Amino acid sequence: MVKLKEIIERRGRASENLIHILLDYQKSKDTNYISEDEVKFVANELNIKESRVYSIITFYSLFSTKPRGKFIIQVCGDVPCYVNGSLNVVKELENILRIKMGETTPDGVFTLEHTSCLGCCDISPAIRIGEELYGNLTPGKIAGIISSYRRKYNENKE
Amino acid sequence: MKTRNEICGYPVITARCGKIDPDSIEDYIAAGGYKALEKALNMTSQEVVDEVKASNLRGRGGAGFPTGVKMETILKTDVFPKYLVCNADEGEPGNFKDKYLMENDPHQLIEGMIITAYSMGIEKGYIYIRGEYNKPIIIMSRAIEAAREKGFLGKRILGSDFSFDIEIRSGAGAYICGEEFALIESIEGKAGRPRSKPPYPTVSGIYNKPTLINNVETFSNLPFIIQEGAEKFISIGTPSSSGTKLVSLSGNVNNRGVYEIPFGVTIRDIIYKLGGGIPENRKIRMVQLGGASGPCIPEEMLDIKLDYKEMENKGLTMGAGAVIVIDERYNVLEIVRLIMRFFRHESCGKCTPCREGNRQILRILYRFVSGNASNNDLALLESICNVMCQTSFCGLGQTAPTAVLTTMKYFRDDYLSGMRNLSTNSNIV
Ligand SMILES: Cc1cc2nc3c(=O)[nH]c(=O)nc-3n(C[C@H](O)[C@H](O)[C@H](O)COP(=O)(O)O)c2cc1C
Ligand code: SF4
Ligand code: FES
Numbered sequence: 001m002v003k004l005k006e007i008i009e010r011r012g013r014a015s016e017n018l019i020h021i022l023l024d025y026q027k028s029k030d031t032n033y034i035s036e037d038e039v040k041f042v043a044n045e046l047n048i049k050e051s052r053v054y055s056i057i058t059f060y061s062l063f064s065t066k067p068r069g070k071f072i073i074q075v076c077g078d079v080p081c082y083v084n085g086s087l088n089v090v091k092e093l094e095n096i097l098r099i100k101m102g103e104t105t106p107d108g109v110f111t112l113e114h115t116s117c118l119g120c121c122d123i124s125p126a127i128r129i130g131e132e133l134y135g136n137l138t139p140g141k142i143a144g145i146i147s148s149y150r151r152k153y154n155e156n157k158e
Numbered sequence: 159m160k161t162r163n164e165i166c167g168y169p170v171i172t173a174r175c176g177k178i179d180p181d182s183i184e185d186y187i188a189a190g191g192y193k194a195l196e197k198a199l200n201m202t203s204q205e206v207v208d209e210v211k212a213s214n215l216r217g218r219g220g221a222g223f224p225t226g227v228k229m230e231t232i233l234k235t236d237v238f239p240k241y242l243v244c245n246a247d248e249g250e251p252g253n254f255k256d257k258y259l260m261e262n263d264p265h266q267l268i269e270g271m272i273i274t275a276y277s278m279g280i281e282k283g284y285i286y287i288r289g290e291y292n293k294p295i296i297i298m299s300r301a302i303e304a305a306r307e308k309g310f311l312g313k314r315i316l317g318s319d320f321s322f323d324i325e326i327r328s329g330a331g332a333y334i335c336g337e338e339f340a341l342i343e344s345i346e347g348k349a350g351r352p353r354s355k356p357p358y359p360t361v362s363g364i365y366n367k368p369t370l371i372n373n374v375e376t377f378s379n380l381p382f383i384i385q386e387g388a389e390k391f392i393s394i395g396t397p398s399s400s401g402t403k404l405v406s407l408s409g410n411v412n413n414r415g416v417y418e419i420p421f422g423v424t425i426r427d428i429i430y431k432l433g434g435g436i437p438e439n440r441k442i443r444m445v446q447l448g449g450a451s452g453p454c455i456p457e458e459m460l461d462i463k464l465d466y467k468e469m470e471n472k473g474l475t476m477g478a479g480a481v482i483v484i485d486e487r488y489n490v491l492e493i494v495r496l497i498m499r500f501f502r503h504e505s506c507g508k509c510t511p512c513r514e515g516n517r518q519i520l521r522i523l524y525r526f527v528s529g530n531a532s533n534n535d536l537a538l539l540e541s542i543c544n545v546m547c548q549t550s551f552c553g554l555g556q557t558a559p560t561a562v563l564t565t566m567k568y569f570r571d572d573y574l575s576g577m578r579n580l581s582t583n584s585n586i587v
Contacts, residue, residue, distance in 0.1 A: 016347035019330050059349035060330035062289050078251035079496055080408040083484050116333060116500060117251035118290055121408035122415050131292045
């Protein structure tokens, strides 16, 4: 937990920094979640109760207590995206990744999640992968996007 | 993203958007930026607040509270420290104008915040940006850094006695954090659940100190008001709604995007003149105003003007200015169900009417969508909605049923057909 300690030191030990610490740390992990041990560690370092840390990671939707893929694909399904065809995007993603909404690919590379509006309704239907936004999507564009991430993942592994 | 000011004539807050490099403070200064701050520093606190009051500026985050009045409350409190917060949480489906302002003219927002802080003796400000907005977070951070280097932020700003600095706080995926007290809890590093009011944040906010919370667009209006004067501001818009409004136009419309319009333009003109109409000339089924918590209106009502008073007279609200167009291919009840799914997901769970009400509304809507609703269901639906509006702890639960209530009013036939077993299958999960 060297990385976690580093982040805590950079952000500061005041409990008001908890959300930022957890966001930074989760982002730095390939598995995109906060484990029990990590919760204990953070609570200890900041001198707060574990339940306080859990109250954060269960409340905010960007956190997870279960392992997720390296790349989280968040699909927006709110009205502006829906009326521009988000259902077709979901179907195509499920087809190509061979998983259902909410699941992670067996190789741990992708997790498919539903998200509330991403604030880019002007380019709906839209998805977010990690920190990147993709908009004006059609089913035809999905395969290319997914394979670019697979490539990125494989290159990093080598 | 496009911004078209053609029917605006006089852009107030998007004048520089797309024309300057948001990463260049020099560009902003060359375009007249930070002049209003210099001017404000030579005014007294009261003079600044009076100017804002005279401008009739109303909050652009949804509730439309007079900004100057809120500022005066803080000015008159002598509890210190006081805090300033910019609400950039923008999580309501259909809204993306604050993102547009932050990405295209970050210094205008910062300048508006500094002017506000100066007039109220505030030394510490936060910009609370939703966690999903990576790009705005990066652009705002760089802009704050640049403003600090030039002496607009930090100790003894521009050689005056006034010191002020801004910190960025990120949300982590919770729409409720746009609500003032939920936002304050989140800034304090907790789960964002609302506190009871009164006392209001202006009396007891961050760490129980007086706190002024304004929307991104609200702050962005201040440099203009100070620089050009309240009178000029009032000359734009309508007698009851001064200035301009940013509209986030989305859904089934040809030119989606952010538009700055003077108050008084009709929804029809926004959709057809700015938005270029509906793809393939399809008809409009309905339009939702303001975002997920806003009213849904039929085509026949599109001639209503974007204006606080006129909308209020018709029992409508404009919220943060979203206009979501839904064309004839869609079923009204399907859309309403999607809207309620959003609220069920985003309810913080603190109070029963909202936590349970959203779930029950969804269950009943499902019966309508699948054609299995009974005679009682319409009355039940209405009753649950009213209980939610009247008894929910915060604005989320109080406004969540708006889409249901307005569609029950304007699209009653769609509900009735759900009882006669006429509707088709649903494909929303
Ligand atoms: C559930 C909920 C979400 C809200 N979200 C936002 C938001 O994202 N941005 C915003 O400026 N105001 C939001 N508001 C309104 C704020 O509580 C508050 O009225 C506003 O920030 C005040 O700023 P203004 O006077 O400049 O509009 C929300 C309110 C509620 C009840
Ligand atoms: S109305 Fe909804 S969001 Fe607001 S406090 Fe109650 S449960 Fe939470
Ligand atoms: S509704 Fe999908 S990004 Fe806004």
